[in-house]
Amino acid sequence: xxxxxxxxxxxxxxxxxxxxxxxxxxxxxxxxxxxxxxxxxxxxxxxxxxxxxxxxxxxxxxxxxxxxxxxxxxxxxxxxxxxxxxxxxxxxxxxxxxxxxxxxxxxxxxxxxxxxxxxxxxxxxxxxxxxxxxxxxxxxxxxxxxxxxxxxxxxxxxxxxxxxxxxxxxxxxxxxxxxxxxxxxxxxxxxxxxxxxxxxxxxxxxxxxxxxxxxxxxxxxxxxxxxxxxxxxxxxxxxxxxxxxxxxxxxxxxxxxxxxxxxxxxxxxxxxxxxxxxxxxxxxxxxxxxxxxxxxxxxxxxxxxxxxxxxxxxxxxxxxxxxxxxxxxxxxxxxxxxxxxxxxxxxxxxxxxxxxxxxxxxxxxxxxxxxxxxxxxxxxxxxxxxxxxxxxxxxx
Amino acid sequence: xxxxxxxxxxxxxxxxxxxxxxxxxxxxxxxxxxxxxxxxxxxxxxxxxxxxxxxxxxxxxxxxxxxxxxxxxxxxxxxxxxxxxxxxxxxxxxxxxxxxxxxxxxxxxxxxxxxxxxxxxxxxxxxxxxxxxxxxxxxxxxxxxxxxxxxxxxxxxxxxxxxxxxxxxxxxxxxxxxxxxxxxxxxxxxxxxxxxxxxxxxxxxxxxxxxxxxxxxxxxxxxxxxxxxxxxxxxxxxxxxxxxxxxxxxxxxxxxxxxxxxxxxxxxxxxxxxxxxxxxxxxxxxxxxxxxxxxxxxxxxxxxxxxxxxxxxxxxxxxxxxxxxxxxxxxxxxxxxx
Numbered sequence: 001x002x003x004x005x006x007x008x009x010x011x012x013x014x015x016x017x018x019x020x021x022x023x024x025x026x027x028x029x030x031x032x033x034x035x036x037x038x039x040x041x042x043x044x045x046x047x048x049x050x051x052x053x054x055x056x057x058x059x060x061x062x063x064x065x066x067x068x069x070x071x072x073x074x075x076x077x078x079x080x081x082x083x084x085x086x087x088x089x090x091x092x093x094x095x096x097x098x099x100x101x102x103x104x105x106x107x108x109x110x111x112x113x114x115x116x117x118x119x120x121x122x123x124x125x126x127x128x129x130x131x132x133x134x135x136x137x138x139x140x141x142x143x144x145x146x147x148x149x150x151x152x153x154x155x156x157x158x159x160x161x162x163x164x165x166x167x168x169x170x171x172x173x174x175x176x177x178x179x180x181x182x183x184x185x186x187x188x189x190x191x192x193x194x195x196x197x198x199x200x201x202x203x204x205x206x207x208x209x210x211x212x213x214x215x216x217x218x219x220x221x222x223x224x225x226x227x228x229x230x231x232x233x234x235x236x237x238x239x240x241x242x243x244x245x246x247x248x249x250x251x252x253x254x255x256x257x258x259x260x261x262x263x264x265x266x267x268x269x270x271x272x273x274x275x276x277x278x279x280x281x282x283x284x285x286x287x288x289x290x291x292x293x294x295x296x297x298x299x300x301x302x303x304x305x306x307x308x309x310x311x312x313x314x315x316x317x318x319x320x321x322x323x324x325x326x327x328x329x330x331x332x333x334x335x336x337x338x339x340x341x342x343x344x345x346x347x348x349x350x351x352x353x354x355x356x357x358x359x360x361x362x363x364x365x366x367x368x369x370x371x372x373x374x375x376x377x378x379x380x381x382x383x384x385x386x387x388x389x390x391x392x393x394x395x396x
Numbered sequence: 397x398x399x400x401x402x403x404x405x406x407x408x409x410x411x412x413x414x415x416x417x418x419x420x421x422x423x424x425x426x427x428x429x430x431x432x433x434x435x436x437x438x439x440x441x442x443x444x445x446x447x448x449x450x451x452x453x454x455x456x457x458x459x460x461x462x463x464x465x466x467x468x469x470x471x472x473x474x475x476x477x478x479x480x481x482x483x484x485x486x487x488x489x490x491x492x493x494x495x496x497x498x499x500x501x502x503x504x505x506x507x508x509x510x511x512x513x514x515x516x517x518x519x520x521x522x523x524x525x526x527x528x529x530x531x532x533x534x535x536x537x538x539x540x541x542x543x544x545x546x547x548x549x550x551x552x553x554x555x556x557x558x559x560x561x562x563x564x565x566x567x568x569x570x571x572x573x574x575x576x577x578x579x580x581x582x583x584x585x586x587x588x589x590x591x592x593x594x595x596x597x598x599x600x601x602x603x604x605x606x607x608x609x610x611x612x613x614x615x616x617x618x619x620x621x622x623x624x625x626x627x628x629x630x631x632x633x634x635x636x637x638x639x640x641x642x643x644x645x646x647x648x649x650x651x652x653x654x655x656x657x658x659x660x661x662x663x664x665x666x667x668x669x670x671x672x673x674x675x676x677x678x679x680x681x682x683x684x685x686x687x688x689x690x691x692x693x694x695x696x697x698x699x700x701x702x703x704x705x706x707x708x709x710x711x712x713x714x715x716x717x718x719x720x721x722x723x724x725x726x727x728x729x730x731x732x733x734x
Contacts, residue, residue: 050510052628053488053510053626053627053628054508054510054627054628055488055508055509055510056508056509067553067556067557068552068553068556068568069552069555069556069559069566069568070568070570071567071568071569071570079556079557079560148579148583151580151583151584151585152583156584171583171584171585172542172585250540251539251540251541252530252540252541252542252587253540253541253542253567253587255540261569262585263569340547340572341572341573341576342571342576343544343569343570343571343576343577343580345570349547349570349572352481353481353547353548353570353572354547354548354552354570356481356485356548357480357481357484357547357548357549358504358548358552358553359508360484360488360504360505360508360509362484362485362488
């Protein structure tokens with residue numbers, strides 16, 4: 001540029017040592033070298049120590065036959081399966097309880113958070129009691145409480161509570177009829193997918209028409225009819241291609257049907273109700289962060305309280321809610337590892353419990369387990385950050 | 397969480413400690429002044445704290461015997477209660493000096509974990525316990541049962557094999573700690589409880605109504621239980637091995653806690669060598685020559701330890717069975733001190 005040309009830098013006193021660019025590069029390079037050295041030192045040290053102590057090392061054990069059974073498996077698994085398969089079973093069990101826990105905790109947390117701000121004295125106080133009780137008791141105790149409570153309230157299979165649709169509730173868990181699809185069931189599935197596509201299209205169309213003309217369309221009711229009615233109609237039209245395998249009491253236990261174990265129920269309830277108490281506070285904080293003027297303005301425009309909350313307050317509050325909510329989700333996912341205390345076969349119980357003991361390869365197993373939790377948490381927080389940036393205030 | 401902590405620390409020990417010292421455990425033990433012994437978190441008769449908080453039991457007395465052999469004081473031992481999942485890592489990492497926690501001797505554990513079993517202090521086998529009200533008399537009737545079990549045990553594997561071979565299905569409910577597994581069985585979560593049969597008798601006694609439960613006759617596995625030390629320290633391994641052999645030999649020779657002093661002047665050469673009156677056998681394992689006499693003064697011989705903790709002198713009332721001396725119909729047999 002013109003200015004620089006007119007005033008060239010004096011050569012005198014210039015040293016590479018003081019050049020911020022060179023300095024920056026040197027220090028970063030030094031950092032990388034140190035890091036690489038540290039990692040390789042750790043790796044060789046571990047390897048040497050394990051070798052010296054005659055402890056097997058390496059990851060070959062993942063391909064060996066496991067030889068033990070797991071009570072709840074989402075994928076097919078037998079004693080002939082490999083340790084890697086056992087790892088997958090544990091991982092899926094963790095993801096199942098964490099995924100459902102996140103959904104349940106969000107729903108309960110949202111409701112309780114709103115209830116705490118209710119003008120109804122009783123509702124507000126009940127919500128306060130819920131939050132203050134649950135968030136002030138250690139989670140492990142809550143889990144043990146739920147497990148003991150679930151087990152001691154429920155009767156043995158022979159005296160089990162009979163529920164509608166051939167289901168039973170006992171201390172072996174909730175036993176439901178299992179569904180067995182017959183040929184032709186694909187049409188029902190297809191009808192359901194078609195209904196989903198239709199509903200999405202409908203929502204777009206209704207929204208655009210409303211933007212253009214201001215005329216509302218009963219999207220919700222039409223969607224419900226399309227989502228439920230259409231697949232049911234197709235189901236009967238194709239001759240009900242579904243068999244129900246009803247559980248029946250034989251020997252000690254129910255044979256047939258589909259069983260939800262009490263360990264799973266206790267863990268899901270314990271985790272989600274505990275996390276919900278924190279989420280409730282996050283939601284309350286988010287709502288209180290929105291100026292009261294917003295509510296008053298909405299009322300002045302003739303919005304009813306429910307709609308005010310849904311259309312005005314919550315969308316704005318979400319911006320405040322999402323970042324701390326991400327923390328709660330991450331906590332819930334990591335806390336699911338407490339499953340080991342109540343016998344739910346999650347990743348920690350199956351992999352860094354049984355597998356680690358049967359193979360004795362503590363370093364490898366613990367490293368894999370930590371890596372997996374790290375990965376799950378990073379993915380969750382990446383998703384939440386994406387969601388956060390999507391709903392962030394668009395400044396135009 | 398403390399459950400996950402121990403393996404992590406142990407793993408860290410392998411990662412960060414340059415050249416972890418596994419030689420000369422005896423020197424380390426002498427330097428710190430006590431033996432660090434890994435025991436059960438609470439298995440009546442084998443390793444559990446009594447109402448004053450003192451550790452007692454069959455496995456615990458072995459630890460005291462080792463302490464007596466080294467320090468001539470059975471109190472110079474500290475106990476680390478360990479779950480099944482923690483026990484091997486605790487020993488590998490040097491957290492404990494010796495593991496005496498009803499642990500089954502298997503080939504994999506003896507060869508690929510960097511550990512060595514010093515002997516079989518208790519010959520056991522796996523069994524099942526059920527409620528009497530179920531009205532079954534054989535483990536072969538357990539089809540479809542929910543079974544409570546502890547994680548990381550040979551029990552978990554034997555059970556899988558047993559049900560597979562007999563073409564029966566079952567539902568394992570796996571717990572990390574013994575008390576949790578007991579509580580789940582007690583509350584009716586499981587139809588059956590499985591572990592080594594010695595453990596079944598001990599567990600039955602702590603259930604709400606012990607009389608409502610019955611141990612089934614089938615023994616589905618061999619479970620030789622014994623103390624474990626780290627591989628590569630022959631001197632420490634020899635101490636562990638010979639303390640156990642001394643207990644057996646003493647029973648065979650009729651040396652008891654009460655008569656050990658007078659037996660020192662016995663005419664029997666076997667007894668004189670065992671108690672250190674003749675020979676320098678103690679020096680061979682880095683101890684004083686009266687090491688065995690100190691052990692016997694402190695805890696008594698094998699038979700006394702057995703009867704006091706799990707045999708006729710205890711609530712468990714387990715018969716000697718396989719654990720009787722070889723000369724009395726059992727298979728407990730020790731090489732001579734010579």
